[in-house]
Amino acid sequence: MPHLSVVIPLYNEEAAIDELYRQLTEALEAYGASYEVIVADDGSTDGSFEKLKAIHARDSRWRIIRFRRNFGQTAGFAAGFDRARGDVIITIDADLQNDPADIPRLMAKLEEGYDIVSGWRVDRKDAFLTRKLPSMTANWLISRATHVHLHDYGCSLKAYRADVVNHIHLYGELHRFIPAVASGYGVRVAEIPVNHRPRAHGSSKYGITRTFRVLLDLITIYFLLGYSTRPIQIFGGVGLVSFGVGVLVGLYLTLVKFALGQDIGTRPLLLLAVLLILLGVQMIGMGLLGELIIRTYYESTGKPIFYVREELG
Ligand code: UDP
Ligand code: MG
Numbered sequence: 498m499p500h501l502s503v504v505i506p507l508y509n510e511e512a513a514i515d516e517l518y519r520q521l522t523e524a525l526e527a528y529g530a531s532y533e534v535i536v537a538d539d540g541s542t543d544g545s546f547e548k549l550k551a552i553h554a555r556d557s558r559w560r561i562i563r564f565r566r567n568f569g570q571t572a573g574f575a576a577g578f579d580r581a582r583g584d585v586i587i588t589i590d591a592d593l594q595n596d597p598a599d600i601p602r603l604m605a606k607l608e609e610g611y612d613i614v615s616g617w618r619v620d621r622k623d624a625f626l627t628r629k630l631p632s633m634t635a636n637w638l639i640s641r642a643t644h645v646h647l648h649d650y651g652c653s654l655k656a657y658r659a660d661v662v663n664h665i666h667l668y669g670e671l672h673r674f675i676p677a678v679a680s681g682y683g684v685r686v687a688e689i690p691v692n693h694r695p696r697a698h699g700s701s702k703y704g705i706t707r708t709f710r711v712l713l714d715l716i717t718i719y720f721l722l723g724y725s726t727r728p729i730q731i732f733g734g735v736g737l738v739s740f741g742v743g744v745l746v747g748l749y750l751t752l753v754k755f756a757l758g759q760d761i762g763t764r765p766l767l768l769l770a771v772l773l774i775l776l777g778v779q780m781i782g783m784g785l786l787g788e789l790i791i792r793t794y795y796e797s798t799g800k801p802i803f804y805v806r807e808e809l810g
Pocket of ligand 2: 590592594696701
């Protein structure tokens with residue numbers, strides 16, 4: 498079994514592959530541990546797969562997974578994690594914007610006792626307006642929402658202890674949230690500055706729209722991290738407040754009608770009372786449904802509601 502598994506999602510990076518092979522091999526051989534490289538070819542339509550196939554033929558440490566179509570970078574990571582046999586998993590981009598020479602430093606940090614070490618592209622070589630600014634905003638929001646403070650969630654260059662990623666199921670743009678999700682399990686996360694280079698070959702696969710997908714995923718993560726084992730507490734809370742205020746407004750209107758004898762049929766407050774009471778009932782109902790779903794989920798998947806670091810006796 499190799500000690501390191503390097504996982505690389507790759508989509509139409511034909512021009513970068515030979516250099517990727519050269520730089521990775523140099524860095525990993527210098528580091529000295531046994532390793533494997535798992536490339537997930539995410540439905541490339543250029544000559545990427547032929548190049549990868551040739552590499553696999555001469556270096557069996559390189560394993561290639563070829564997707565039937567383009568499933569996205571997150572799916573590439575997921576496939577790699579699934580196949581990885583190493584004790585430590587390193588993820589890196591195929592376009593060489595990350596520098597394989599940083600791998601030994603990630604490993605050194607991991608060995609200080611961390612479970613995840615994340616790269617921080619201090620001097621990021623991407624466009625400011627469409628990439629760096631949205632990313633800064635997203636990092637700030639994600640850090641606030643998850644209480645895991647990282648400068649650069651979007652950096653692909655990360656090192657994980659293998660048992661950490663085994664618990665995590667990836668969907669959407671979720672790969673960037675692994676440190677946040679994993680911290681919910683109690684893992685220790687560190688961040689170190691890494692080198693970042695301009696894209697030398699090919700073009701970026703993303704634009705500004707990714708920001709919106711990331712924000713939507715953040716809402717999911719925020720909910721899952723905080724309330725996934727007790728949905729009634731978040732929905733029920735909002736529901737109770739809404740219901741309570743609605744009843745109060747309704748009581749006030751009842752007084753106005755019967756004590757003061759005024760007509761309330763045309764008052765906007767009446768609508769508000771009805772709205773709040775209905776909303777409250779709906780919310781509590783949703784919380785209860787959530788509880789049912791959560792029970793089905795945890796019991797059918799055998800997912801524990803706790804995670805053990807070690808056990809004595
Ligand atoms: N990638 C992928 N599937 C996709 C899009 C991208 O596997 O659908 C890979 C891509 O080949 C690269 C990495 O994900 O190795 C990061 O993509 P890119 O460099 O385009 O993103 P950026 O660095 O501009 O954020
Ligand atoms: Mg890139």
